[in-house]
Amino acid sequence: MPTPCRSSGRHAGLSECGRQGVRPLCTARLLSRPRGRLAQRQRNTRPCVTVCSGAAQLAGWGLFFTPGLLAVAYSYWKGKGNVKDGFSRLLTEVSQGYLQPDVGGETIPVAQGELSDLVGGEPLFKALYQWFLDSGGVYKLAFGPKAFIVISDPIVVRHLLKENAFNYDKGVLAEILEPIMGKGLIPADLETWKPRRRAIVPSFHKAYLEAMVRMFGSCTHRALAKLDALTDQGQEAEVDMEVEFLNLGLDIIGLGVFNYDFGSVTSESPVIKAVYGVLKEAEHRSTFYLPYWKLPLASVVVPRQRKFHQDLVVINDCLDSLIAQAKSTRNADDAEALQARDYTQVKDPSLLRFLVDLRDADLSDRQLRDDLMTMLIAGHETTAAVLTWALFCLAQHPAEMERVLAEVDQALGDATPGLAELQELPAVRAALAESLRLYPQPPILIRRALAPDTLPSPLNGDPAGYPIGKGADLFISVWNLHRSPHLWRDPDTFRPQRFSEPHSNPALQGRWAGYRPEAQGSSLYPNEVASDFAFIPFGGGARKCVGDQFALLEATVILAMLLRRYEFRFVEGPERVGMASGATIHTANGLRMKVTRRQQGVQSSQRSRELSTVGA
Numbered sequence: 001m002p003t004p005c006r007s008s009g010r011h012a013g014l015s016e017c018g019r020q021g022v023r024p025l026c027t028a029r030l031l032s033r034p035r036g037r038l039a040q041r042q043r044n045t046r047p048c049v050t051v052c053s054g055a056a057q058l059a060g061w062g063l064f065f066t067p068g069l070l071a072v073a074y075s076y077w078k079g080k081g082n083v084k085d086g087f088s089r090l091l092t093e094v095s096q097g098y099l100q101p102d103v104g105g106e107t108i109p110v111a112q113g114e115l116s117d118l119v120g121g122e123p124l125f126k127a128l129y130q131w132f133l134d135s136g137g138v139y140k141l142a143f144g145p146k147a148f149i150v151i152s153d154p155i156v157v158r159h160l161l162k163e164n165a166f167n168y169d170k171g172v173l174a175e176i177l178e179p180i181m182g183k184g185l186i187p188a189d190l191e192t193w194k195p196r197r198r199a200i201v202p203s204f205h206k207a208y209l210e211a212m213v214r215m216f217g218s219c220t221h222r223a224l225a226k227l228d229a230l231t232d233q234g235q236e237a238e239v240d241m242e243v244e245f246l247n248l249g250l251d252i253i254g255l256g257v258f259n260y261d262f263g264s265v266t267s268e269s270p271v272i273k274a275v276y277g278v279l280k281e282a283e284h285r286s287t288f289y290l291p292y293w294k295l296p297l298a299s300v301v302v303p304r305q306r307k308f309h310q311d312l313v314v315i316n317d318c319l320d321s322l323i324a325q326a327k328s329t330r331n332a333d334d335a336e337a338l339q340a341r342d343y344t345q346v347k348d349p350s351l352l353r354f355l356v357d358l359r360d361a362d363l364s365d366r367q368l369r370d371d372l373m374t375m376l377i378a379g380h381e382t383t384a385a386v387l388t389w390a391l392f393c394l395a396q397h398p399a400e401m402e403r404v405l406a407e408v409d410q411a412l413g414d415a416t417p418g419l420a421e422l423q424e425l426p427a428v429r430a431a432l433a434e435s436l437r438l439y440p441q442p443p444i445l446i447r448r449a450l451a452p453d454t455l456p457s458p459l460n461g462d463p464a465g466y467p468i469g470k471g472a473d474l475f476i477s478v479w480n481l482h483r484s485p486h487l488w489r490d491p492d493t494f495r496p497q498r499f500s501e502p503h504s505n506p507a508l509q510g511r512w513a514g515y516r517p518e519a520q521g522s523s524l525y526p527n528e529v530a531s532d533f534a535f536i537p538f539g540g541g542a543r544k545c546v547g548d549q550f551a552l553l554e555a556t557v558i559l560a561m562l563l564r565r566y567e568f569r570f571v572e573g574p575e576r577v578g579m580a581s582g583a584t585i586h587t588a589n590g591l592r593m594k595v596t597r598r599q600q601g602v603q604s605s606q607r608s609r610e611l612s613t614v615g616a
């Protein structure tokens with residue numbers, strides 16, 4: 001068993017604060033800075049506050065060689081006594097003078113503030129919401145060396161993600177993730193992305209997903225066996241369910257992506273520690289003022305950078321040996337033949353097996369490693385967060401919990417769900433979708449224009465739309481879209497049934513198609529098509545998440561099996577859970593729950609003990 005951290009009681013060694021799950025990856029944490037009083041002005045273009053992403057843009061390494069004291073003194077003077085503000089302005093002025101490209105967007109309303117305002121209070125993605133209500137679906141956030149255009153309107157989002165998707169890359173996000181994910185799908189430039197996307201999408205075929213659902217069930221039995229031991233003979237156990245979801249998510253993604261069993265539900269390994277170390281460093285990089293890690297000796301001199309590189313070596317060694325193993329047993333075929341394999345029999349149904357066996361695909365170790373690393377990171381915390389928030393929401397809404405329990409008892413009983421059983425769980429699926437709407441992970445998507453473009457007019461915006469230039473940075477606020485009063489009835493209420501009701505806004509008639517459950521097609525879950533880009537937890541268009549079905553099926557299996565068996569109550573009340581000011585939406589204090597066995601769930605404990613030793 002992992003040793004609990006003294007300060008937090010969580011597993012030690014996985015992050016400095018003892019938190020087993022570290023925050024974000026999918027978006028830059030720059031969006032997470034808490035806000036204070038912020039002046040919002042129209043058409044004032046002088047940016048004052050620097051955010052880390054702006055710093056990441058500062059290729060002008062001359063700054064580093066400015067004598068430190070001079071910089072601090074200057075910063076103190078410029079910031080009228082506040083070094084942070086002054087330092088921010090120093091960066092802003094230097095970068096504006098020499099580095100700021102002309103990115104257009106002059107007609108876009110501007111919000112602006114001082115860095116010293118950004119203390120205490122809520123994560124910035126929540127502040128972006130207030131500005132959205134004040135300024136509309138497209139506004140400019142004049143923070144730092146560069147301005148960012150914040151988008152909260154489905155018509156503009158549809159344009160960015162679908163209609164003109166190839167005019168954009170991942171910009172700031174790619175800069176932060178590239179040292180970790182290399183040329184994996186998320187940060188990849190378009191040229192690298194196209195062939196890799198063509199290879200990876202077919203690997204998530206139906207037979208693979210069926211095999212994965214079986215694996216989700218057997219991994220969940222491990223968690224059940226662990227909780228059974230804690231709740232034996234009617235005992236009540238206090239468990240941080242966020243940590244349990246992270247452990248389970250890691251085991252599942254390891255098996256699904258490269259058939260590697262982290263075994264993190266029951267043990268700890270150097271590879272697990274390294275994975276969390278790398279995630280933590282990515283967070284640090286996205287929040288630090290200057291990219292000091294790019295300095296020639298940083299990886300040797302700075303202890304945390306040394307550790308980051310050691311962690312990368314541990315993970316890369318593990319991935320390299322898995323890749324070498326898969327290559328040594330390569331059995332090349334075309335995609336259709338690989339999909340037609342009997343996945344009830346194959347020993348290794350993983351994505352790595354598919355990608356290595358795929359004829360004419362890029363087999364370079366580097367590319368495969370980048371792909372695996374990307375999916376490992378993209379598919380782990382995200383799913384754990386959805387489960388955490390779904391349990392959080394259901395525990396606060398007894399009527400919704402009752403509805404879900406009645407369904408699970410009736411449709412599932414003691415069975416471990418397969419794909420067919422998941423069809424019978426609409427209430428569980430809707431609860432998960434509603435949690436994703438309220439707590440989208442990531443809350444922001446990032447884009448940078450590769451060429452000039454004109455953003456379509458948003459609701460209440462300039463009818464001419466907004467011309468932007470090459471290099472313009474855009475934040476698509478998923479949070480704002482998902483909670484927009486223009487798009488949803490009772491946007492802040494947890495009400496899973498909304499996904500079975502059509503909804504539209506007459507003011508947007510002809511421009512926004514509204515939410516139409518029937519447009520979901522054969523998908524088991526609501527999506528961007530049914531909502532015309534008002535619900536985009538997995539993005540949309542060309543760069544939509546490749547693992548969306550994997551993640552949703554996984555979350556449905558886990559949630560149904562846990563709720564069937566245990567009763568969950570808050571240890572300290574929902575307000576203690578809070579929201580961490582991360583760029584991805586995590587809880588601030590974990591999700592500590594009192595867990596007891598449900599009467600209906602008792603029969604299945606024996607079966608869990610049997611199945612908990614079974615792998616994929």
Ligand code: HEM
Nearest residue numbers: 185186375378379382383441445537538539543545547551
């Ligand atoms: C609930 C869980 C998940 C959520 C909420 C989620 C969310 C997202 C979002 C919003 C994007 C689009 C990013 C953008 O447009 O900038 C994305 C992309 C991606 N996701 Fe996920 N994801 C989840 C699970 C997974 C899983 C399980 C995997 C892999 C097994 C995965 C792999 C990827 C990859 C490779 C991309 C990049 C796709 C591309 O650019 O072509 N994700 N994800």
